[in-house]
Amino acid sequence: MTAFRLLWTAADHRARRDLLFAAVLAGSAELCSAGLLGVSGWFLTSCAVVTAQANTTWSWMYPSGTVRALALGRTGLRYSERLVSHGALLGATVSLRSRLVRAAATVPARELRTHRDGVLMGRLTNDVGAVGGMAGQVVPPLAGIGLTAAVVVALLMTASWPSGAAELLLLAFSAATAVTGERRTRGHQQTAAEAWATARTALLSARSALPELRCLEAVDLVRDQVAHAVRRARRAETAAESLMRRSKLLLRLLAVAGQTAVLVLALAGPAFTQPAADAIGEVLLVAAAYELMETLPHVLRDHGLATDAALRLTALAKRALPDEPSNVSPRRSPLAGAAGAALVARHVPVGVGDDRSRWSAVIEPGGVVLVTGPNGSGKSTLLETLAGLISPAAPRSVLLDGVPVESLSAHAIADSLTLVEAEDWIADATIADNLRQAAPDADDDTLRAALAAAALEQLPLDTPTGPLGHALSQGQRRRLVIARAVLRTPTVLLLDEPTAGLDAPTAVRMLTGVRRALPDSALVIALPDRHDDLVPFAATHTLRLSAATLSSRG
Template identity: 30%
Template sequence: MRHILQIAKLLVQADRRAMGRGALLSIAVLLMGVSLLGLSGWFITATGLAGLAGIGIAFDVFRPSAGVRFLALGRAAARYGERLLTHDATLRALAAFRVDLLRSYARSDARALANLRSEGALTRIIADVDALDGVILRLVLPIVAALVTHILVFGVLSWLVGWSVALIILGLYLVAGGAILLRLGHATVAPSRRLEEVEQRLRRGAIDMIRDRDALILSASLPRKEAGLHRLDQEARAKAADLDRAERGAGFWMSLLVAAAAMAAFLAGAVLLDQGSIDAASAVIGLFVALALAEALLQLRRGVSDLGRVQSAAERLAPQLQSVRPPAGGQTSDVASCQTLGTGPLLSIHHPNLRADFHAGEAVALSGPSGVGKTMLLMEIAGLQPGTSVKVHGRPPVAYAEDSLRAMVSMLPQRCALVAGTVRDNLSLSGSFSDAELWQALDQVALAEDLRQRDGLDTTLGEGGAGLSGGQSKRLAIARNILIKSDILLLDEPTEGLDAATAEAVLHGVRAAVPEALIIAVMHSGAQHPVFTRRVGLSR
């Protein structure tokens, strides 16, 4: 529950006024419902007794009936306003929450970001955020409204009827109702968690099967994959049925509780009537109030039955937000906002296996056995991995503001990141450039001729750059990097998947495109290429 409370606090803080107005309207709806039913019960009983006594003509029916109409119309208006405000505030709070979440992931290191690239991780995050809409709408606001309403009704009912009637209603609903909800929550946490897990596996499995359908057909694995999805679907249906049974069981016990509370209030009112403490019309108020208060309890049933899903989502997302939240003052470190350059060489590396300074205009081939840490070193230079062994202009990369660091250092990772859209869209991710500049960059990576045979800069690519070969995708990503004209250009296996002639053209083109930049390229092969002025090896 600690994580749910953290998430609830964040969502409420996103728009406190709207949430506060929504809570007040939620309380107003319940109070008007209780007042409407209580006044109606008193009015019907009082008019009936007046008719039996033969004084009906002298009974004032106008003010009570006006009160009934006011409460009925006011309750409908308050319910509309409550739905409008609370849903609007919740949607805007979730939008702000998504932004905070994306910012937190953006501050993560390279390893954490790499783990987010799979569709499984992305669908998991989307489902978790969607699950959190129930925190406010189905848990926080209904609980707050129910507690406040019961307390206010206890005070008013004690004054109008008697404390014994008010105490019976309050005790039964808070104690017995709370016990039913706790039992429901305990019974549904595990099935709700499992249902969410199975639904995620089912969703990922369906996506994988659609994406890999050609390979599955050729390998005769499609029936087996389909059978596995059917088993997941059956398990999801079984868990959903378990949740439904638990919720319906709680509804049964709540119905008995409402009947018991109404009967107990009626009997307590009858005792007070027999004692002469109240009149007959007032004696039935407790009965109708007990019936009306059932609304406050019943609306919690859905939220509590979904508690396991919400709790799982909060447990995954709350630590992520907490781990990257900046300390008081709004900065992640003393120097997190540095915009000016420090003093010292362009790049200094004091790695356990490498101690050297590098300067503008150099081209360095970085080699070494697999797993020695070449890629992690590039990540540290790019500020995507924490560390203290690298300094850019005398300062650690993470000391610079993000925009300043990105202007100084650009990096091509092993896995190229392309988006669905045109070639121009992908190149323009690094800034705004003229068509002439875009074509020049494509010429320098030996890709322009391939694209001229298609639709040029307007060539449409699918998700992840679909429509280009692996080598073409890599060259397009290199072109995007050289457009930045950064001081340091980091390339992780830039010629992997390219034939010898194309690799030769790309290396010479990159050097010509950024003649003043320091180029550091991780090379498993080709480290002896003449474009490199230095060759550095990492060892275990």
């Protein structure tokens, strides 16, 4: 998907109109600038010729008025273009970002999990900014360059077709030079980026494995690999800079050749074929066109960055369908009305190593599944499989309301199923702010009720949590994310070792509060060995995992 196509399809009607209007204003402003330069040169030359000939009948009022009108028009058009193009940029960025954020909600949970390192957020900010920036950094300058070059060539063709034909060829060659130089420069820059990435990866790996490398006497080998990658990156950067300098030099030489060609063709022959003032005006018009052409490499660079960003956004962009008309009802979610949905496990692999087996169960609303076993026995893996974060071994092995969980979007799963992981994320904010991530409109009484359900009522709502919740104890962090899950009122709640870091009375009180707050929700609780006696209610199914045995009861 090209950057232009992505920008155009994401923009709404107003943003598209502003984008086209900005292009027209930019082209008009550059035409005024070129006309101002040409008319000024013609005017000054004519004044000199008239003065030399002492021709008192020549009027200077009309040319001077034209110069002033062009100057004022250029200023006004450029200011208007900046306003309109910045409005188009903001509108396109907002539209594109909101649409891609909605598309991200349709990504299956297991795919979304691969972006937890911030890659997806980087795409939704940096890459969208690069694509949206075309509205101000690529479209208006290209419109100005193209329209000015076309008008200048047309005027030269009218005045003298040899001059027009020569400038058409030289301008086309200048554009080809800029495009070729930008492509080759991007190739060297990509090579440099890859080499720097290789060097960083090798350095980080060597740092973590330095004792082993010393034992194997391989430190010098790694050092040579890093040095080779650094030399490769620097060579590529040097080649890119050299290529850019040569491209700029060639563009300036072509500008000189174009102006010289116009002057020579205009004044060729035994007598002047055109007045001197007209020839000077044409030369300055051509100079304006080539001055714009020298900005083409920078415009192409911005376009290349936007194209790379659009390629990274392709997968999300394909999910970002156009908004549906207002008179059409939105499509029904696969889990719409799934308040009483059952979670069905069909021959799901459980356990580890040679003790892996298959487990099947139907977890009805209000049911309780207790999974116990030592560390490393596969409890967390089972819960992540049920939550759709890990793709099941066979299709349709885990069904939620009859729909395969691996095919559900993260948005659909979030409406019905909540997994509280052993180390869940906590924002560096307050207790209330973290709770309102699940229920933005909840009042303070509702938040306190959720804290009470998680046996955390002693903490005030304005208590700061610190980075990743480190201002709280392990048990407080665990209960805070459980309280946040309770606020979601999910159909199925998966709890991964919720009693870790809690004493027995607090653990019993917390589990009792969760069951009381969510009486109709299915609970799947993973506990370490010897913690199953902390569950204060009967389990519908019990799954025991160990290094040597696997038993299921229910």
